[in-house]
């Protein structure tokens with residue numbers, strides 16, 4: 001296969017993609033398969049001789065789509081959808097064609113500079129104050145890991161990268177509503193799961209600022225080293241928001257840096273009416289949100305805003321001679337802001353998406369999703385036997401039947417049925433079903449089908 005063949009097959013792939021998207025509603029959202037069903041269809045070893053693309057493409061059509069859970073299905077209400085608006089897909093195709101590696105400014109000047117401008121556009125769109133800069137990571141997990149590694153280095157005077165932690169016990173504070181990426185980060189950073197203090201929450205499942213203060217003081221009294229606070233702006237489980245401003249005030253009183261995880265809910269802040277949910281955000285040192293969730297920018301694309309990139313670059317930046325850019329020592333090389341060296345050109349899809357839909361178009365989608373989530377919650381609440389466990393926070397709510405076993409059986413029936421896709425969480429020890437509205441192409445009718453499907457399957 002050469003570039004002339006690629007031209008032909010790209011057109012064929014574009015036709016296939018257009019049919020796929022047009023007919024998505026006719027497919028079950030979740031792959032109706034048992035483990036091993038796909039692997040069994042592939043030979044055990046790689047071919048020695050080249051194979052014709054016709055055969056490869058035919059196998060793709062036969063094996064892959066039926067083996068997929070369809071993330072772009074308009075009735076995907078699980079997790080948070082990883083959206084891919086058509087304009088962002090187009091940008092990804094162009095980025096793929098150039099297949100650059102944007103580790104340094106000089107390895108792809110446009111990738112670095114468009115990234116800087118896009119971070120600025122999004123800072124303004126979310127209503128964050130001038131002064132925040134930032135970068136694009138693959139995932140919120142990497143952004144949170146970068147922030148926690150930076151907290152570790154700051155707490156230890158930037159010495160632990162060099163000489164280790166010398167038995168120092170660092171403490172990071174977060175509520176139990178934060179995502180498991182925070183747990184992973186403290187593990188990977190060598191701080192240790194036991195040193196992630198899960199601070200008590202109030203009736204709204206928001207971190208209690210007085211409990212945060214008490215936890216920090218107790219650790220100081222024991223000679224431990226508080227290193228930073230991670231706040232939750234839209235938890236994955238039920239959408240909890242910490243009281244951002246109040247908790248930041250406590251952290252600042254103790255001189256601690258604050259990272260805010262707004263992975264899915266952050267996009268909603270392009271609508272000014274939702275910003276009260278994260279009031280005080282301007283005091284954060286680091287904020288992550290995923291345009292690959294609610295802004296429709298194809299996975300992967302996580303933005304980390306930083307009040308001052310200095311400590312993170314000091315923590316993660318390495319400049320061996322083979323990565324130097326002679327005569328331009330001050331230039332921004334984004335690999336120094338993150339964990340991996342190699343970087344894809346992710347800014348291009350942001351540029352295309354923000355221009356093709358405009359902030360107004362994206363705001364309209366988010367507002368619709370919030371409104372339709374509320375309407376579907378009301379419809380579900382009217383069904384006999386259904387109890388709403390947590391009310392909608394933006395576009396996320398949870399419900400359950402009388403006991404865990406019944407709720408779990410209902411969830412299996414829903415997902416085997418395939419018209420909609422929902423997932424579960426544990427809330428206060430109870431098995432509940434999450435409903436998260438956020439798919440880029442979903443309509444009101446798609447969202448209202450949730451109550452219809454539950455009504456049909458509840459009694460089975």
Ligand SMILES: Cc1ncc(COP(=O)(O)O)c(C=O)c1O
Nearest residue numbers: 139140141179181235236263264
């Ligand atoms: C609140 C929150 N934080 C972090 C993550 C992890 O995101 P990523 O897959 O980008 O690492 C998620 C994923 O859904 C999330 O909802």
